Amino acid sequence: xxxxxxxxxxxxGAGFLGSNLCHALAARGARVTALDGFLFGGGANAANxxxxxxxxxxxxxxxxxLRSLCEGSEVIFNLAAQTxxxxxxxxxxxxxxxxAVAQVRLIQAVREAAPEAVVVHASTxxxxxxxxxxxxxxxxxxxPPDANGVSKFAGEQYWMLEHRVEGRPVxxxxxxxxxxxxxxxxxxxxxxxxxxxRCVLEGRPFEVxxxxxxxxxxxxxxxxDAFLRAAEAPSCYGRVFNIGGAPPASLHELAGILVRCxxxxxxxxxxxxxxxxxxxxxxxxxADDSAFRAATGWAPRTGVEEGIARxxxxxxxxxxxxx
Amino acid sequence: xxxxxxxxxxxxGAGFLGSNLCHALAARGARVTALDGFLFGGGANAANxxxxxxxxxxxxxxxxxLRSLCEGSEVIFNLAAQTxxxxxxxxxxxxxxxxAVAQVRLIQAVREAAPEAVVVHASTxxxxxxxxxxxxxxxxxxxPPDANGVSKFAGEQYWMLEHRVEGRPVxxxxxxxxxxxxxxxxxxxxxxxxxxxRCVLEGRPFEVxxxxxxxxxxxxxxxxDAFLRAAEAPSCYGRVFNIGGAPPASLHELAGILVRCxxxxxxxxxxxxxxxxxxxxxxxxxADDSAFRAATGWAPRTGVEEGIARxxxxxxxxxxxxx
Numbered sequence: 001x002x003x004x005x006x007x008x009x010x011x012x013g014a015g016f017l018g019s020n021l022c023h024a025l026a027a028r029g030a031r032v033t034a035l036d037g038f039l040f041g042g043g044a045n046a047a048n049x050x051x052x053x054x055x056x057x058x059x060x061x062x063x064x065x066l067r068s069l070c071e072g073s074e075v076i077f078n079l080a081a082q083t084x085x086x087x088x089x090x091x092x093x094x095x096x097x098x099x100a101v102a103q104v105r106l107i108q109a110v111r112e113a114a115p116e117a118v119v120v121h122a123s124t125x126x127x128x129x130x131x132x133x134x135x136x137x138x139x140x141x142x143x144p145p146d147a148n149g150v151s152k153f154a155g156e157q158y159w160m161l162e163h164r165v166e167g168r169p170v171x172x173x174x175x176x177x178x179x180x181x182x183x184x185x186x187x188x189x190x191x192x193x194x195x196x197x198r199c200v201l202e203g204r205p206f207e208v209x210x211x212x213x214x215x216x217x218x219x220x221x222x223x224x225d226a227f228l229r230a231a232e233a234p235s236c237y238g239r240v241f242n243i244g245g246a247p248p249a250s251l252h253e254l255a256g257i258l259v260r261c262x263x264x265x266x267x268x269x270x271x272x273x274x275x276x277x278x279x280x281x282x283x284x285x286x287a288d289d290s291a292f293r294a295a296t297g298w299a300p301r302t303g304v305e306e307g308i309a310r311x312x313x314x315x316x317x318x319x320x321x322x323x
Numbered sequence: 324x325x326x327x328x329x330x331x332x333x334x335x336g337a338g339f340l341g342s343n344l345c346h347a348l349a350a351r352g353a354r355v356t357a358l359d360g361f362l363f364g365g366g367a368n369a370a371n372x373x374x375x376x377x378x379x380x381x382x383x384x385x386x387x388x389l390r391s392l393c394e395g396s397e398v399i400f401n402l403a404a405q406t407x408x409x410x411x412x413x414x415x416x417x418x419x420x421x422x423a424v425a426q427v428r429l430i431q432a433v434r435e436a437a438p439e440a441v442v443v444h445a446s447t448x449x450x451x452x453x454x455x456x457x458x459x460x461x462x463x464x465x466x467p468p469d470a471n472g473v474s475k476f477a478g479e480q481y482w483m484l485e486h487r488v489e490g491r492p493v494x495x496x497x498x499x500x501x502x503x504x505x506x507x508x509x510x511x512x513x514x515x516x517x518x519x520x521r522c523v524l525e526g527r528p529f530e531v532x533x534x535x536x537x538x539x540x541x542x543x544x545x546x547x548d549a550f551l552r553a554a555e556a557p558s559c560y561g562r563v564f565n566i567g568g569a570p571p572a573s574l575h576e577l578a579g580i581l582v583r584c585x586x587x588x589x590x591x592x593x594x595x596x597x598x599x600x601x602x603x604x605x606x607x608x609x610a611d612d613s614a615f616r617a618a619t620g621w622a623p624r625t626g627v628e629e630g631i632a633r634x635x636x637x638x639x640x641x642x643x644x645x646x
Contacts, residue, residue, distance in 0.1 A: 089488070092427045092481070093424065093427055093428070096419075096423060096424055096427060096477070097424075100419060100423065100473075100477065101416065101419055101420075101424065104415045104416055104419060104470075105416070139464060141462060141464065141465075142464075142465050143480075144480050144484070145484075145487070146484065146488075147427075147481065147484065149480075150423075150477050150480045150481055150484065151477070153476070153477070153480075154419070154423065154473050154474070154476070154477040157466075157467050157472075157473045157476075158415070158470065158473055161467070161468075161469065161470065161473065164468070164602070165412070165469075165602045165603060279487070279488050280488065
């Protein structure tokens with residue numbers, strides 16, 4: 001698809017994945033509007049859009065006039081969300097307000113203001129819950145392990161209805177743990193890797209909780225590539241897809257890779273899983289993303305060693321903006 | 324279980340299923356509070372509680388002080404909901420506000436005011452969507468065909484989380500089409516049978532849309548029995564169960580049964596499925612409810628002929644209160 005001059009809206013556009021997508025779209029010549037509510041504790045960071053030719057609209061999808069925002073959009077990448085699992089447990093009302101109720105508002109606005117727009121929705125593997133089988137494909141039963149999983153599934157399903165009932169081209173990508181430049185590294189709210197990176201950059205030991213759980217990390221450039229391909233492929237419309245990443249590795253292995261990438265100077269300590277998190281933990285997870293590979297030709301191109309090394313490099317020169 | 328003097332809350336207690344449950348509980352000596360918001364277009368009818376020793380609280384779970392309402396409840400039957408499929412499509416914001424957001428509020432209130440209460444939640448087979456296989460068991464994938472299915476699944480899952488994360492005894496019953504005394508018969512908002520019964524009682528022909536779809540109707544006394552057994556059986560806690568009913572019959576067959584029950588004087592016409600409903604229709608459905616039968620010994624006891632005959636008799640003498 002030629003993105004030149006296409007009018008594109010990215011909700012959550014100042015967040016980790018949204019901002020990386022904005023950079024990629026702007027580089028391809030698209031006219032990009034980034035909407036972001038800069039929710040407390042979320043992934044938004046004004047520094048994320050430094051250097052991108054993108055119009056930033058600060059506003060909350062829960063109460064903003066969404067019609068005028070969506071007017072004339074040809075493609076909408078919908079990444080605005082409350083993504084913290086513990087945050088959803090602490091305040092499930094705020095969580096559902098963003099992840100499901102505001103999605104209904106956005107769907108109605110898009111129906112009126114951008115009737116032709118293609119929508120790519122950022123979803124999550126979280127609502128599969130603790131896997132019954134590995135790898136997890138899209139037919140795996142849905143059993144949300146936490147309030148965030150409930151609200152994110154509802155939000156996705158409203159979008160899929162918009163395809164089934166109204167015929168809109170909608171694709172939903174169920175993402176696993178993503179990482180790379182522009183990740184929130186202040187704490188662990190955007191994957192454990194965020195706080196690991198911060199600790200390493202500060203010369204402090206990081207903590208590995210448990211350690212045997214398997215994860216299939218996706219480097220952010222591969223996520224961006226998946227979003228662009230999903231929008232470009234009509235064969236994807238009306239479908240949900242798992243997006244995996246690197247071959248599964250345990251948290252212990254990933255910790256070892258991070259230590260090596262840091263030149264062997266980093267250290268970590270192993271801790272038991274905290275009780276309040278253990279109750280919503282999903283154990284090992286890795287995705288079967290063969291459906292998306294088959295539909296689009298997508299494949300993750302960045303291995304964990306390379307991705308972590310690149311992330312460390314990127315944050316080293318910009319560390320202050322991410323604390 | 325001995326229900327004598329047990330403090331029981333029934334949300335949606337003036338509705339079709341809720342009021343029948345209130346009558347049964349009051350007859351067993353329970354101290355029953357019925358909460359109902361009398362939502363426009365819903366199943367609530369003050370006449371439904373005629374003759375039952377039940378305290379009726381008029382209030383909307385979206386804004387009522389739920390803590391004082393729940394105080395001291397030993398068992399909560401949670402039937403308050405927006406249940407109309409077309410209603411959910413027309414106003415998905417009101418639909419999710421009742422079926423999911425208010426559930427989060429209720430869960431928090433119950434946690435504080437009734438920490439020991441057993442909760443039986445009224446869920447629906449609707450969110451399975453168009454069945455991939457028949458009969459539909461609890462492992463069937465969830466693919467809500469309409470906004471109401473999205474919100475009802477979210478509401479149920481919040482309750483199941485309350486079991487998994489907080490340990491509360493919760494059972495969710497996924498109901499199919501239910502019918503019998505106290506059904507809303509003014510229109511088709513509570514199953515097609517409602518409007519069929521009205522037409523027959525008024526001597527007008529009723530309409531059969533499509534006709535080949537299979538349904539497994541549950542007579543209301545069997546639903547009440549299922550709710551009571553679910554509350555009484557600790558082996559049910561933490562589980563979701565399908566509740567089926569009579570052996571599956573097509574709408575054509577059901578129409579024939581209704582005509583026979585009416586003494587052969589009733590008539591019906593067959594119509595094509597209206598387009599706006601066809602887009603959210605699920606086709607044939609019948610449940611595999613063997614898990615609930617095994618866990619509780621429950622079995623439906625009222626066949627369709629008997630149930631329809633009883634319903635006609637019941638409404639004949641009370642028709643004016645249901646228009």
